[in-house]
Amino acid sequence: MRTLVLGGTRFLSREIARQARDRGHEVVCAARGLAGDPPPGVEFVRVDRAEDGGLAPVKGAFDLVVDVARHPSQVRRAVTELAGRAGHWTFVSTCSVYADATRVTQVLHHPLPGDADEGDPENYGPAKVACEQIVGADALHVRAGLIVGPEDLSDRFTYWVERLARGGPVLAPGSPGDLVQFVDVRDLAAWTLDAAQAGLTGPYDGISMPFGRGEMLARIAEGLEVEPELVWAGQEFLTEHKVEPWMGPRSLPLWLPLPEYAGFMTRDTSATVAAGLRIRPVADTARDTLAWLRDSGHTVTRSGLTAEEEAGLLRLLA
């Protein structure tokens, strides 16, 4: 089986390339090579999809194509430039295609018009809707939720792993029962390949079923073999003290204000689970993420509170 990964130099697309290689596929990764290196044992073709004809160096036909792009123009070029040479097509999309974060809905954003590109982060969801329309209904649309695990550079889940491993009282956001959902990059890659090989088409949410934030922290603690002292802070306190939700500096990752985001990490993904998505225990993801942190020397700086910020907030709650 010949598999083309449009990407393959970082995180999810690199993991898909790695697993396809391990399944015995002949794997070609096509990217600029700026984000990182493709996994060993695959063919790397240097391309720039920002240019018309940019995929010309990619030769031959493919049984599977997997694309992670976010710019409609790049997706349109891929569909055009690989026409007649691609078997099954997978487009990795996002749960950000859904129009209303306040509730669980199937309603999508309006697609970003014309060949406008993502640019502004506000346009991410609409751009992905446009991309889905370009690849069409006979492609598989993997609408990923938060992707976590080894090699995740966003520090959202990794913040909690590092924080619990560090010890001491831990500021936990919202309530233990608030729902969260995410997917280990290795589970999403495995299912994406399974689904592509089985010829699945149409949209699937690529994420676990929702579960409580308290359960998430308990399972991370289990994986790290620690017993954290959690100090829960309600969202009014966090908002009042300018703690940012979700990600970034001075944030508590995986916390989202309610009810504004009541539909964001609460999707029923049983259809994907029925179609074969297997979610490994959170404890395993946590343990492997910590091992990657230590091996790679990655430091958690993109999301979360600094130790000083957290200590200051804990003093206010004492």
Ligand SMILES: NC(=O)c1ccc[n+]([C@@H]2O[C@H](COP(=O)([O-])OP(=O)(O)OC[C@H]3O[C@@H](n4cnc5c(N)ncnc54)[C@H](OP(=O)(O)O)[C@@H]3O)[C@@H](O)[C@H]2O)c1
């Ligand atoms: N991370 C999450 O939590 C999350 C959540 C929901 C959905 N998603 C979706 O999941 C996917 C994640 O993909 P990913 O982890 O592989 O990361 P990514 O950052 O989306 O990877 C983009 C890939 O495209 C390549 N690329 C970018 N510009 C290019 C260009 N002009 N020409 C050729 N190649 C180009 C990059 O490599 P070079 O820079 O080397 O060219 C890289 O390999 C994306 O579709 C994302 O939208 C992610």
